[in-house]
Amino acid sequence: MSAQHLSVLLVEDNALNRDMLSRRLDRAGFAVVLAEDGAQALEKMRDAKPDVVLLDMNLPIKDGWTVASEAKADAAIAAIPIIALTAHAMEADRQKALSAGCDDYATKPIDFPGLVAKIQGILPS
């Protein structure tokens, strides 16, 4: 996997999942930035300008849908692709995430190789 120069912002409020996913992304060669809630997520998007955002939807302070729509409304960070991560597995949930502004969608439990492929697929080559 040629992910050495890519930075990923992982927004996840559950400590176990945050720890697990960040370590796996790190092992896969991504530079990982962490955020625990929606407000932090927007802040880190503006400061760190990550290449891609992995966004849990059930977040404290600001939920994932709000974060996605606010990010897409902000010209400075609108171009950053967002992949929604959620345990809501229904088709309606997928549509809800996409219409909020997310570029792609992955269901928990995460299929890690599939997620890496999604990250690479979503980036301009």
Next chain:
Amino acid sequence: MNRFTAGLSLRARLYLFSGAILTLFAVNVSTHLWGSLARTESLVAYRDTVNAAQLTDDLQQSLEAARQQILVLSTLRETTEEPLDTSERDSALSELQDIDAKVRRLGTIGNEGTEDYYLRLKESTTLLLAVWQNFYRQYNDTDTALDVDSAVNFNDALQRLGELDQRQQFLAIQRSNAIDRTIALTDRITVIGFITTIAVTLVLVVILIRATNASLQRLKTGAQRFGSGDLTYRIKESLEAGEIRDLARTFNDMSGKLQTAIDDVQSAKADADAANDAKSMFLANVSHELRTPLNAIIGYSEMLQDEIGDPGEVDRAQFRHDLGTIIFSGRQLLSLINDILDLSKIETGKMQVGLEWFQPAALIFQVCDALSPLVNQYNNRFELVIDNDSMGEMNSDPSKLQQIVTNLFSNACKFTENGVITVAASMDDEWLTVSVTDTGIGMTADQQSRVFQAFVQAESSTGAKYGGTGLGLAIVKEFCTMLGGTIDLQSQPGVGSRFSVQLPVDPESTLANA
């Protein structure tokens, strides 16, 4: 007229109109009978007139013949002196009587208008006939000079006969004119009556049809409105009467009942839809809740699998921690599945309550003791306050009480850091009271109102931060209800929460006393 008939029932209207038509018909028939009577009377009068004229003619001829005979006999008597034999005399007298009878008969034909004339004729002929009878009786008595010169009397009688005849003719003409007028009048009345009857019948029929048609039209409008689904529409009963009003009322009642039935069906459908939605929501929530611990289990397992393949030494402490995480998540998954099964049993009515006598104090102590590791997890202090003097045996389901206390106690531990968790129990004759109090994060009024619903935690993110299925309190509340008790919640954000459960010591006797 419409307004006049509007208050009448259809039957009354039909009777009324039939009565009116029959009355007109009777008037018509009686006028016609009157006309017929007049015609009959006219015929009788005509016959009388003809009879009278014939009789008058006949009488005049008889008078003239009798006078002629007397004149001839008188001349013979003076010249021949031949006597008159008895048979000739009797014959002549009989003819005179015949004349008298004819005069009398003429009298019977007459009436008030001719009576005076008749009496004068009678007077004159009586005189004349007396003279003539005298002539025949004394004819053979040659000494007597007979008065035959009765021309005055004779002419007088003829003249009076003519007068009577004229009078009778005059009266006959008068009467015939009157009868003609009556006939013309009755004919006119008959024709007018006939035309009037037809006209009135037509008018009545039109009114009847229009009045009835208007009523039926209103019924039809109502039926169409009902048919098109407008069941709030009402036919105006006040405009109708009798059977039509009954029909309108029946229609309105039917519409009301239909509306009620439709409302019932719709509300049943809404209930069914809501139940279906709740089921779908339940499945979506179950799916969501199962995926969260599975994500950690699969994620950590795959990661450990990757790490074990790495060259070099494995970080044993890290490895142990990650395995612990997998076990923790697995147990969470198990308790989640158990909770879901419990809730499903409760919702389908298959959760059984097994009553038995036991010591609640001992049970509560055991639960708290078993869960004591949870107290230390966030550096909390635990106090158990059991009022041993009041605590006796109770008749309830110990496994349910155990789960109630377990859920409340682990909740309190989960949401409290560096605080105090107090479990208190006491009992009186009727109720066991168990309360679990913490000094944790607490809840707003809005959160308190939702916290007993399945899959709801005070915040949607609470589960992620604090774990838990969002089913524990729903199950506690259901169990309290099943055991005949209640649960009460007092809470304040940042201060803490207090869940207080009251269960009957003996549901059978308590319910009997209630």
